[in-house]
Amino acid sequence: MELDPNTLDASQRYRLMISGIVPRPIAFVSTINQEGVANLAPFSFFTGIGASPMRLLFCPANQSDGTEKDTLRNAKPVSEGGTGQFVVNVATEAYAREVAAAAEPLAYGESEFNLTGLSMAASQVVKPPRLAESPVAFECETSQVIRLGSNEPGGSNIVMGRVVHIFVRDDLIDGKYHVDPAGLAAIGRMGGRGYCRTSDRFEMPRGRSALAPE
Numbered sequence: 001m002e003l004d005p006n007t008l009d010a011s012q013r014y015r016l017m018i019s020g021i022v023p024r025p026i027a028f029v030s031t032i033n034q035e036g037v038a039n040l041a042p043f044s045f046f047t048g049i050g051a052s053p054m055r056l057l058f059c060p061a062n063q064s065d066g067t068e069k070d071t072l073r074n075a076k077p078v079s080e081g082g083t084g085q086f087v088v089n090v091a092t093e094a095y096a097r098e099v100a101a102a103a104e105p106l107a108y109g110e111s112e113f114n115l116t117g118l119s120m121a122a123s124q125v126v127k128p129p130r131l132a133e134s135p136v137a138f139e140c141e142t143s144q145v146i147r148l149g150s151n152e153p154g155g156s157n158i159v160m161g162r163v164v165h166i167f168v169r170d171d172l173i174d175g176k177y178h179v180d181p182a183g184l185a186a187i188g189r190m191g192g193r194g195y196c197r198t199s200d201r202f203e204m205p206r207g208r209s210a211l212a213p214e
């Protein structure tokens, strides 16, 4: 089937994206509002940008009424009325249900930490707390928000952050700064209600030697 995105409606395009771009890592993003109330929400349109400097991005779409999601409202730069900070916590099997639950749309100022029963731990550099249960967390200063559909329902936004501090649970990091994937037990997002584990892994050399039989 050949598909022209211009002939599809927004929900068809969305379903094709979330089921065709898989598996996606999940940024479990903690922020605070101006009153200091903590917010926690999952975002699977998420990736690293680069290591020098260390930057990452996630994409909070606008709500169906065109307004910003709480995470964007909190994380946008101070010059735009936000706090300019956020923490990306890794989503893992240990609290998979809480990751899904934190997507509950709560009123601004109501905390998903209360809804899920997950705990906060003080961050080292930024004001938003990290998720205490998360084995890996990236504390970020927001460098830029790119708005691709300001005030449009479902319009896309890209939040780019500079990593200013990293937390890794001591038992999960080796001398070369690799995080142990088995101990991390990250989960990924598939389409619809689908998720995946990262317990089925395999290794390959890089380059042409990957084509040689073992």
Ligand SMILES: Cc1cc2nc3c(=O)[nH]c(=O)nc-3n(C[C@H](O)[C@H](O)[C@H](O)COP(=O)(O)O)c2cc1C
Binding pocket: 026, 039, 040, 041, 042, 043, 044, 045, 046, 059, 060, 061, 062, 069, 070, 071, 072, 099, 100, 102, 103, 104, 105, 106, 189
């Ligand atoms: C696993 C998962 C991944 C999600 N990824 C995204 C995403 O990449 N972008 C987005 O706008 N919403 C995403 N959502 C929906 C948001 O988490 C949801 O709208 C949430 O209520 C936003 O919270 P906030 O208003 O506190 O920021 C995702 C939901 C789940 C369960």
